[in-house]
Amino acid sequence: MIVCCGSGGVGKTTTAAALGVRAAERGRRVVVLTIDPARRLAQSMGIDSLDNTPREVDGIKGSDGGELHAMMLDMKRTFDEIVEAHADAERARAILENPFYQSLSAGFAGTQEYMAMEKLGQLRARDEWDLIVVDTPPSRSALDFLDAPKRLGSFLDGKLIKLLMAPAKAGGRAGMKFLNVGMSMMTGTLGKLLGGQFLKDVQTFVAAMDTMFGGFRTRADATYRLLQAPGTAFLVVATPEPDALREAAYFVERLAAEEMPLAGLVLNRVHGSDAAGLSAERARAAAENLEGERMTDPGGGKNVRDSGRDSDLATAAAHSGSSVSEAAPTAEEQAAAPDVRHLTAGLLRLHAERMRVLAREQRTRDGFTARHPEVAVVEVAALPGDVHDLAGLRAIGDRLTAGRARRD
Numbered sequence: 296m297i298v299c300c301g302s303g304g305v306g307k308t309t310t311a312a313a314l315g316v317r318a319a320e321r322g323r324r325v326v327v328l329t330i331d332p333a334r335r336l337a338q339s340m341g342i343d344s345l346d347n348t349p350r351e352v353d354g355i356k357g358s359d360g361g362e363l364h365a366m367m368l369d370m371k372r373t374f375d376e377i378v379e380a381h382a383d384a385e386r387a388r389a390i391l392e393n394p395f396y397q398s399l400s401a402g403f404a405g406t407q408e409y410m411a412m413e414k415l416g417q418l419r420a421r422d423e424w425d426l427i428v429v430d431t432p433p434s435r436s437a438l439d440f441l442d443a444p445k446r447l448g449s450f451l452d453g454k455l456i457k458l459l460m461a462p463a464k465a466g467g468r469a470g471m472k473f474l475n476v477g478m479s480m481m482t483g484t485l486g487k488l489l490g491g492q493f494l495k496d497v498q499t500f501v502a503a504m505d506t507m508f509g510g511f512r513t514r515a516d517a518t519y520r521l522l523q524a525p526g527t528a529f530l531v532v533a534t535p536e537p538d539a540l541r542e543a544a545y546f547v548e549r550l551a552a553e554e555m556p557l558a559g560l561v562l563n564r565v566h567g568s569d570a571a572g573l574s575a576e577r578a579r580a581a582a583e584n585l586e587g588e589r590m591t592d593p594g595g596g597k598n599v600r601d602s603g604r605d606s607d608l609a610t611a612a613a614h615s616g617s618s619v620s621e622a623a624p625t626a627e628e629q630a631a632a633p634d635v636r637h638l639t640a641g642l643l644r645l646h647a648e649r650m651r652v653l654a655r656e657q658r659t660r661d662g663f664t665a666r667h668p669e670v671a672v673v674e675v676a677a678l679p680g681d682v683h684d685l686a687g688l689r690a691i692g693d694r695l696t697a698g699r700a701r702r703d
Contacts, residue, residue, distance in 0.1 A: 296419070297558075298429040298522070300438060301532035302542035306563040306675075307331075309682050309691055310532050311430035312339050315363050316685060317692035318426050319352075322359025326418060329430040330368045330411050330440075336430060339683055340365055347372040347414075354685050373410040374400040376417075381507050390503045395496040408440035409515065416518040438549055441519065528558035531670075535565055535656035540663045547667055559671035560663075561695065566656060566677055568649050575650035582643035585636045 299311040308331060315327040326349050329336045337345045340352045342365060349364035378390050390396050399406060418427050431438070521527065529550050533543035543560055550557045664672060675694040682691060 296415070296427045296429065296522070296527045298431065298527070298529045299532055299561075300431045300529065300546050302539055305532050305534045305539050306691075307532040308336050308430050309339065309688070310530070310561055310563065310695070311428050312336055312365075313682075313688045313691035313695060315365070315426075315428045316352075316355065316688045317695070318428075319355050319361040319363035320357035320689075322357060322361040323425040324362045324423070325426045325428065326364040326366065326424045327428045327430065328366050328368065328414065328418065330407070331430055331432050336365060336367070339685075339688060341684065347376075352685075368407070368411055368414055370407045370410045371400045373414050373417075374406065377413060377511075378507070381510055382503075386503055390500065393496055393500045393503065395500040399500075408442065409511075411440040412515050412518045416514050416521070419518075419521060438546065438553075441522070441549075441553055441555070523554055523556065525556070527556055529555050530558050530561055532561045532563060534563050535659050537659055540659055544663060544666060547670055557670065559673060562660065562672055562674045564677040565674040566649065566652050568646070568653060570646060571650070571653070573646060573650075575647040575654070578643045578647040578650065582640040582647070585640040585643070 297311075297314060299307050299314075301307045308329065311327055311329070315325045319325045327336065329345070334344070337343065340363075341354060342350055342352065345365055345367035347366060347369035349366045352363040352365055355361060355363050375391060378387050378396075382390060415427070415429065418424060431440075529546075531543045531546045531550075533539040547557060547560070660672070660674075664670070673695065675691065678687070678690060678694075682688060
């Protein structure tokens with residue numbers, strides 16, 4: 296399993312999908328599970344929509360029999376599947392029709408994280424996949440599913456749940472008689488606070504779920520241990536921006552605290568330049584010379600002043616591509632010269648800005664690696680446009696494997 300986590304807008308979903316495509320086209324049977332409700336994964340894979348069932352992705356190349364499937368976590372449907380699988384038909388129907396259960400399974404706090412653990416456990420138990428890639432939600436809650444076993448345990452061990460489960464566990468008239476006074480007082484108070492019908496729904500739900508609660512905790516604990524086991528890798532995804540790398544540092548520290556196996560950091564959209572030898576300062580100076588009044592006269596060929604190396608560089612850039620001729624420039628050439636200088640100056644300023652961005656990214660990256668020298672970093676060069684199809688995902692996969700690995 297590979298679990299991709301990171302803040303929003305850093306290319307996490309794209310990274311997960313690219314890993315899935317690359318592995319599938321090299322002969323592996325892969326499923327990509329997204330917990331993020333956004334539709335980016337389906338769009339990039341050419342699928343109209345995703346649901347709780349793995350859908351095969353068409354267009355995967357390779358002769359080794361690899362396959363790629365994609366799915367999106369449906370929290371409620373996963374909960375329904377658990378009930379149907381672990382309760383007899385009559386009890387399952389009672390649970391699924393219970394109003395409290397319907398509210399709980401549709402959006403109760405923490406349910407999504409627990410269901411993510413359940414779905415991971417289901418996929419792994421099927422032993423059908425060579426690789427499971429998980430795309431987590433784009434926020435710090437991306438790792439909340441690690442807390443699912445603890446939260447579930449706290450919920451099941453809570454005094455209120457134990458009290459509500461007591462009548463079902465006591466059994467018989469003797470037990471009910473013993474609990475009658477205390478339960479009457481408690482249910483009377485809760486009924487006023489929550490409403491009598493709501494409390495009844497909760498009690499009915501707890502009674503029906505009683506025999507299943509232990510299985511929930513057991514499966515959650517098993518999946519948690521699976522995430523710590525060899526064969527699982529967490530990838531933190533970020534861009535070379537201060538906010539994104541601060542979030543990345545949080546994920547790195549959280550994973551270390553949970554003793555989860557961290558493979559490293561994918562640093563997306565790293566900028567570069569084929570003219571890195573030309574500094575931002577020199578590029579800006581050359582642009583100013585081209586735009587100033589004291590420039591080489593394009594018609595007369597006389598220097599008003601010697602602007603030095605930078606001016607020579609800018610002049611060469613302005614006239615690069617034009618043919619060398621002994622003849623005097625034509626009127627059209629003289630008229631075009633200011634436009635060429637203006638365009639060249641603009642390009643030089645763009646280059647200066649690019650070099651400024653490169654320097655800022657380098658400082659930000661160095662700050663992260665100084666705090667976390669143990670984390671391997673792979674840099675992925677920025678693409679000229681958005682990724683929206685399999686060809687784009689292949690390009691990202693190539694960049695992931697060709698990226699410069701650093702462990703400073």
